[in-house]
Amino acid sequence: MPVIFKPVNAWVAAALAALFMVGSLAFMIESRAMILRSGAEVVLKVVPVDPRDLMRGDYVVLLYDISQIPAEQLDRGSEPGGRMLPVWVRLKPGPEGIHVFSGASLEKPVSLADGEVAILSKPGFIGLSTDPLGAPPPIYLTYGIERYYVPEGEGLVIEEARNAERTTVAVRVSDSGTGQISRLLIDGQSVYAEPLY
Amino acid sequence: MFRSRLGKLLDLWTETGLLAPGQADRLMADFEARSPAYSLAGVLGLLAALLLGAGVVVLIAANWELFPRIARVLLICTLIAAALMTAAVLQRKGHSRLADAALLFSVLCFGAGIALVGQMYHLSGDERDASLLWAVGGLLTAIVFAAPITSVLAALLACAHLWFAFDGDWSPAIATTALALAVVAALASFRARSVLSRQIVWVLMIGWLIWQFSVWEPADPGYVIAAVGAGLLALGSAPGSPLVRLVGLHGEASFYGLALLLSGLAVIQFDFSFDTVANPVPVIVPVLVLAVAVGAISLAGRANAAIRWLAYAGFAAETFYLATVTIGTMLGTSGFLLVGGVILALSAWAVLRLERRLKSSGESR
Numbered sequence: 365m366p367v368i369f370k371p372v373n374a375w376v377a378a379a380l381a382a383l384f385m386v387g388s389l390a391f392m393i394e395s396r397a398m399i400l401r402s403g404a405e406v407v408l409k410v411v412p413v414d415p416r417d418l419m420r421g422d423y424v425v426l427l428y429d430i431s432q433i434p435a436e437q438l439d440r441g442s443e444p445g446g447r448m449l450p451v452w453v454r455l456k457p458g459p460e461g462i463h464v465f466s467g468a469s470l471e472k473p474v475s476l477a478d479g480e481v482a483i484l485s486k487p488g489f490i491g492l493s494t495d496p497l498g499a500p501p502p503i504y505l506t507y508g509i510e511r512y513y514v515p516e517g518e519g520l521v522i523e524e525a526r527n528a529e530r531t532t533v534a535v536r537v538s539d540s541g542t543g544q545i546s547r548l549l550i551d552g553q554s555v556y557a558e559p560l561y
Numbered sequence: 562m563f564r565s566r567l568g569k570l571l572d573l574w575t576e577t578g579l580l581a582p583g584q585a586d587r588l589m590a591d592f593e594a595r596s597p598a599y600s601l602a603g604v605l606g607l608l609a610a611l612l613l614g615a616g617v618v619v620l621i622a623a624n625w626e627l628f629p630r631i632a633r634v635l636l637i638c639t640l641i642a643a644a645l646m647t648a649a650v651l652q653r654k655g656h657s658r659l660a661d662a663a664l665l666f667s668v669l670c671f672g673a674g675i676a677l678v679g680q681m682y683h684l685s686g687d688e689r690d691a692s693l694l695w696a697v698g699g700l701l702t703a704i705v706f707a708a709p710i711t712s713v714l715a716a717l718l719a720c721a722h723l724w725f726a727f728d729g730d731w732s733p734a735i736a737t738t739a740l741a742l743a744v745v746a747a748l749a750s751f752r753a754r755s756v757l758s759r760q761i762v763w764v765l766m767i768g769w770l771i772w773q774f775s776v777w778e779p780a781d782p783g784y785v786i787a788a789v790g791a792g793l794l795a796l797g798s799a800p801g802s803p804l805v806r807l808v809g810l811h812g813e814a815s816f817y818g819l820a821l822l823l824s825g826l827a828v829i830q831f832d833f834s835f836d837t838v839a840n841p842v843p844v845i846v847p848v849l850v851l852a853v854a855v856g857a858i859s860l861a862g863r864a865n866a867a868i869r870w871l872a873y874a875g876f877a878a879e880t881f882y883l884a885t886v887t888i889g890t891m892l893g894t895s896g897f898l899l900v901g902g903v904i905l906a907l908s909a910w911a912v913l914r915l916e917r918r919l920k921s922s923g924e925s926r
Contacts, residue, residue, distance in 0.1 A: 368748070368751055368752050369707070369752060369754075371707060372705050372706070372707075374648070374649035374650075374652040374653045374660075374706070375649050375653075376705070377649065377652075377702075377705035377706045378645040378646055378648060378649035378706075379645075380701065380705050381645050381664075381667065381698070381701055381702040381705055381706070382641060382642050382645045384697075384698055384701050385638075385641050385667070385671040385674070385698050385702075386638045386641060386642065388694055388698065389634065389637070389638065389671075389674045389675070389678060392675070392678045392694075393634065393678055393681070393682075396678070396681075396682040396684075400682075422622065422623075422624055423683075447730075448729075448730030448731075486686055487729070487730045506685070506686050508684055508685055508686050508687060509683065509685065510685040510686065511683055511684070511685035512683050513624055513680040513683055514624065515623075515624045515625070515626050516623050516624060516625075544682060544683075545682070545683040559629070559630065559631075561630065561631045561634070561681075
């Protein structure tokens with residue numbers, strides 16, 4: 365019998381599969397809990413989005429001030445653009461404890477000012493540096509923190525508050541720039557408790 | 562399907578005296594002993610696993626707050642472990658179909674677990690990574706247990722990953738990961754001896770190739786797809802090539818090669834026929850399509866009915882297409898169809914004479 369068809373002992377097979385599945389779930393959980401535990405916290409202002417496109421199933425769509433950044437504020441180095449690239453976005457503390465955009469670069473920032481935090485976006489489309497249309501369009505970025513899951517049917521309150529611009533989101537950011545929602549706040553009050561696990 | 566056909570043939574052979582009376586029953590009994598046993602318990606178990614798995618997935622999606630999250634995680638992990646242990650027990654007792662159902666359930670629970678973690682930490686835009694993890698879990702399970710049904714689910718999950726990878730930005734690492742997943746899916750389908758998952762893997766690999774061509778700038782995708790298809794068809798129909806040893810002469814490789822070749826030619830043709838008045842399709846393209854169809858039928862049509870039907874379909878589609886577009890002028894199109902018809906009629910007559918001569922020389926020997 366060719367080696368590829370050789371049966372594995374069923375108990376060994378079950379142990380291997382269980383180890384992988386449970387292990388990878390545990391790894392996913394711990395890698396996120398670690399950011400919540402030890403990441404730097406920033407509070408971001410949430411901007412309203414078109415109310416007709418809000419609730420898809422049981423999560424609320426969140427967009428941020430930093431979901432679009434002005435193209436001329438991006439330090440692109442020698443990158444000509446015209447492709448999808450992740451962007452490092454720097455945030456500095458602003459009024460009312462809310463972090464605001466302070467700069468963006470394609471390279472990881474070497475040093476940060478006091479209180480400044482750098483978050484890494486998912487790859488976003490970076491236009492050509494020599495845009496023939498004159499003023500380059502803004503760069504649209506996502507950070508993997510654009511959804512807030514809620515129990516079935518409880519999303520409307522958050523949506524109304526978000527549309528009235530009363531919502532902020534506290535995000536923990538790891539050293540490698542991964543953002544992790546830690547709390548959703550309406551009028552500065554946490555809506556749901558967010559335990560580590 | 563094959564069973565009822567075999568039954569009819571055996572009856573016919575008994576009637577015409579090719580088989581001694583009673584021999585047909587023995588042959589049928591032997592056939593049934595060799596074919597995988599149809600087990601009602603296995604089928605019902607499989608359906609139960611699907612319903613239970615879907616139930617778990619939806620329960621997680623409802624974000625039910627009665628249990629704390631960590632309890633939900635533990636519940637999922639317990640379900641996974643219990644399903645895998647059940648599968649091990651069933652496999653050891655020889656109930657491999659029921660074991661497969663339990664494995665299917667464990668892989669569905671794993672997907673629910675991944676979704677639960679995404680929900681717990683409000684992750685977004687992670688479909689590519691999540692589908693990759695789910696597919697790897699499914700493939701690993703299908704490989705270690707050599708489980709056919711689970712290998713089908715795992716191959717479908719690999720397709721889902723390919724879709725999400727295609728949907729996002731292209732990078733060598735992303736493309737390589739999707740290819741590696743397809744190779745592992747091929748391994749799983751061979752090990753589990755599942756014909757269905759092997760077909761899904763073919764589609765997966767072809768999808769991966771088309772994705773690469775669509776982002777590859779040096780050449781128009783149509784030409785590359787046609788070239789790869791021609792190569793695959795040649796490899797699949799050349800006796801002694803390594804691919805033939807794997808999937809058989811005029812087998813799946815030839816079929817999917819022909820499918821790619823015809824699709825590539827169709828892309829080239831559509832590129833040309835974008836503006837049929839100012840830029841008529843060069844005659845060579847439809848000639849190639851028809852020649853490929855006829856060539857594939859004469860080469861592999863006898864051995865493989867699927868190739869025969871695919872070639873018929875390609876031939877018919879091209880003829881229909883030719884009736885609606887213009888090659889040069891309307892008269893040119895008409896002339897092309899008429900000449901093509903005459904050539905095929907003449908070759909039918911030639912093949913008929915050739916077959917008759919081969920037959921008579923075979924009988925005289």
